[in-house]
Amino acid sequence: MVRESLIEEAGVSVLFPKWFNAFPTVLAIGGACALALAVGGVWYYFTPKYWSVGYEPVQPGGGFSHQIHVSKLGLDCRYCHTKVEESPEANIPNVSTCYGCHADGRLKAINEKAGHKEKTQFIREAYASNASIEWRRVHKVPDYVRNFPHNIHLNAGVSCYSCHGQVNNMPVVHQVESLSMSWCLDCHRNTAPHLVDRSKVTQLDWVAAELKKRREQGDAGLAAGRKLHEDKHLNPPEDCAACHY
Numbered sequence: 001m002v003r004e005s006l007i008e009e010a011g012v013s014v015l016f017p018k019w020f021n022a023f024p025t026v027l028a029i030g031g032a033c034a035l036a037l038a039v040g041g042v043w044y045y046f047t048p049k050y051w052s053v054g055y056e057p058v059q060p061g062g063g064f065s066h067q068i069h070v071s072k073l074g075l076d077c078r079y080c081h082t083k084v085e086e087s088p089e090a091n092i093p094n095v096s097t098c099y100g101c102h103a104d105g106r107l108k109a110i111n112e113k114a115g116h117k118e119k120t121q122f123i124r125e126a127y128a129s130n131a132s133i134e135w136r137r138v139h140k141v142p143d144y145v146r147n148f149p150h151n152i153h154l155n156a157g158v159s160c161y162s163c164h165g166q167v168n169n170m171p172v173v174h175q176v177e178s179l180s181m182s183w184c185l186d187c188h189r190n191t192a193p194h195l196v197d198r199s200k201v202t203q204l205d206w207v208a209a210e211l212k213k214r215r216e217q218g219d220a221g222l223a224a225g226r227k228l229h230e231d232k233h234l235n236p237p238e239d240c241a242a243c244h245y
């Protein structure tokens, strides 16, 4: 209203038809929509599903803490991810693995400790109804990438640490590395900073400390990795067909 009268007073209403007064409003609404779309787009593409570093989905039931089971209780990765050294895929354990410890009457003092009984109830329920726990997947390469081979990487002396970070200290698993093509290739072209003795690949704290120590030693530190590469005659592929169909 104020604007209209001002314009009329200035005598410009002849030049600008009446509907034109709505123009700034239309512009403002249009602008707001465009901004919302832009924000929405950025939000959509940069949420963890698309920009995966840090992706940490909420897990079902009382969840699963690697920090408790690996760092506190001392279980090795292979206690649960049993096939990780023999097959391309790292399997997720089924309910019976959990039930082995969390069945009624077992580990009594612990399972009946305040809070734990409730937190682990989903395990006994799934076991009783023969259902599986629907864990939400964290790490995933796109479908146009060939079956990623865990076994080959572990046998070459690449630790879980190099690709998944210190999972042993995570109460909830999240993604640490980008898993992008350049990330794969950076290591394939220069393995020395990442290789450890094959027997240590699941000792994540040890690996983290060892690789840090070697980095600090500079060139002398890299020699250990280079030697492992040469002794094993490693040959990480860079040709497209190794990773794509």
Ligand code: HEC
Pocket: 059, 064, 066, 069, 070, 075, 076, 077, 078, 079, 080, 081, 092, 093, 135, 136, 137, 138, 139, 140, 160, 161, 164, 167, 168, 172, 173, 202, 204
């Ligand atoms: C007692 C069983 C158990 C042990 C031991 C264990 N894990 Fe797991 N792990 C699981 C379960 C269950 C999941 C699925 C739930 C989740 O993601 O937290 C999982 C998920 C993961 C994931 C994420 C998978 C995804 O969806 O992308 C990684 C990576 C992983 N584990 C690595 C390790 C490493 C490395 C170790 C050894 C340091 C280890 N785990 C030891 C049970 C175990």
Ligand code: HEC
Pocket: 062, 063, 064, 065, 068, 069, 072, 073, 075, 093, 097, 098, 099, 100, 101, 102, 107, 110, 116, 119, 120, 123
């Ligand atoms: C080797 C025995 C063992 C196995 C196998 C095991 N747990 Fe546990 N779990 C324990 C013990 C012991 C505790 C209590 C640890 C503590 O609080 O110090 C515990 C605690 C828990 C808790 C409650 C603590 C918390 O806040 O997270 C949950 C939930 C749990 N476990 C889930 C699972 C799931 C899911 C699996 C299977 C993937 C599993 N556990 C396999 C021994 C085991």
Ligand code: HEC
Pocket: 077, 081, 084, 089, 090, 091, 092, 137, 138, 139, 140, 141, 142, 147, 148, 150, 153, 154, 158, 159, 160, 161, 162, 163, 164, 179, 201, 202
């Ligand atoms: C060289 C990198 C690399 C190493 C080493 C590695 N992983 Fe993985 N891991 C990946 C990638 C990449 C994926 C996603 C694979 C896919 O989408 O097919 C993955 C996926 C997983 C999953 C999810 C599997 C699923 O089906 O949900 C688990 C569990 C896992 N890794 C555990 C481990 C454990 C345990 C170790 C060490 C013993 C390990 N990984 C070592 C790169 C690695």
Ligand code: HEC
Pocket: 141, 145, 148, 149, 152, 153, 156, 158, 162, 163, 179, 180, 183, 184, 185, 187, 188, 191, 194, 233, 234, 235, 236, 237, 242, 243
């Ligand atoms: C931290 C180091 C590292 C990372 C990261 C890594 N690789 Fe590798 N990769 C290796 C090494 C070392 C070898 C060589 C193994 C050998 O020669 O036995 C290898 C071998 C391979 C092979 C060859 C398997 C065969 O049949 O010989 C494939 C395929 C492969 N990697 C895929 C991938 C993909 C896909 C990614 C990323 C998602 C990836 N790698 C990330 C270190 C790595």
Ligand code: HEC
Pocket: 141, 142, 145, 179, 180, 181, 184, 185, 188, 237, 238, 239, 240, 241, 242, 243, 244
């Ligand atoms: C060591 C494994 C590896 C090799 C070798 C490799 N790629 Fe990839 N490539 C990947 C992975 C993993 C992705 C998925 C990256 C992501 O999720 O962002 C990818 C993604 C792509 C994409 C999708 C766009 C992008 O950059 O994300 C194209 C196109 C592609 N690769 C082409 C090629 C071509 C051409 C070659 C040969 C010169 C090649 N790749 C070699 C692992 C590899």
